[in-house]
Amino acid sequence: ARPTLIAPSILSSDFSRLGDEVETVARAGADWIHLDVMDGHFVPNITFGPPIIKAIRDRTDKVFDCHLMIAPADPYLAAFADAGCDIITVHAEAGPHLHRSLQTIRNLGKKAGVSLNPSTPENVLEYVLDELDLVLLMTVNPGFGGQAFIPSVVEKVRRIKALIGDRPIDIEIDGGVSPETAGAVVAAGANVLVAGSAVFKGDGEEAYARNIAAIRQA
Ligand code: DX5
Numbered sequence: 037a038r039p040t041l042i043a044p045s046i047l048s049s050d051f052s053r054l055g056d057e058v059e060t061v062a063r064a065g066a067d068w069i070h071l072d073v074m075d076g077h078f079v080p081n082i083t084f085g086p087p088i089i090k091a092i093r094d095r096t097d098k099v100f101d102c103h104l105m106i107a108p109a110d111p112y113l114a115a116f117a118d119a120g121c122d123i124i125t126v127h128a129e130a131g132p133h134l135h136r137s138l139q140t141i142r143n144l145g146k147k148a149g150v151s152l153n154p155s156t157p158e159n160v161l162e163y164v165l166d167e168l169d170l171v172l173l174m175t176v177n178p179g180f181g182g183q184a185f186i187p188s189v190v191e192k193v194r195r196i197k198a199l200i201g202d203r204p205i206d207i208e209i210d211g212g213v214s215p216e217t218a219g220a221v222v223a224a225g226a227n228v229l230v231a232g233s234a235v236f237k238g239d240g241e242e243a244y245a246r247n248i249a250a251i252r253q254a
Pocket residue numbers: 045047048070072103176177178179180181182183210211212213230231232233234
């Protein structure tokens with residue numbers, strides 16, 4: 037079995053010290069750095085875009101896992117690739133041409149992901165499985181950190197695991213991941229866990245390392 041990866045979301049970090057926070061959480065044991073991009077249109081919140089990502093890119097060599105909660109996404113894919121994202125994930129709900137978006141991301145030389153909101157059924161993945169490197173399942177409604185985990189998504193993880201078969205596609209969980217909820221989603225087939233508030237709790241490398249270890253243990 038593949039090892040479970042932890043991808044801390046910098047959404048819950050101290051934005052006034054963003055570069056240091058990225059460095060610290062990388063040293064504390066993060067596998068990937070999860071970047072939550074929000075546009076105030078697809079989701080009811082606004083975060084950051086390519087210039088900020090570019091500014092923190094040289095603070096770590098960890099994988100930059102970029103979660104685009106923007107619509108449309110296609111006009112901005114090249115900018116996020118140029119900024120240094122390694123994985124670019126678009127929402128299935130964000131546009132009518134999912135297949136094209138995924139092809140564009142791969143043509144930019146990046147790994148392509150699809151995210152599904154809690155209410156979106158998994159069958160939207162059926163005809164894009166060969167264009168996919170990652171499925172990002174929302175276990176909260178996207179827009180904010182610190183929300184409660186929606187348990188009905190655990191069954192969806194199981195179904196997607198079956199749909200994927202032996203293709204090399206990561207299943208990533210995002211929202212409300214904590215030592216209490218991590219076990220169930222990993223048992224169902226998830227292999228990457230995003231965690232914001234559960235990682236950036238307390239201050240500094242020791243606290244983050246403890247928080248990451250607690251999720252890994254679960
Ligand atoms: C929500 C974001 C998540 C969020 C997770 O829209 O996509 O990545 O930051 O935060 P927690 O782990 O606090 O639920």
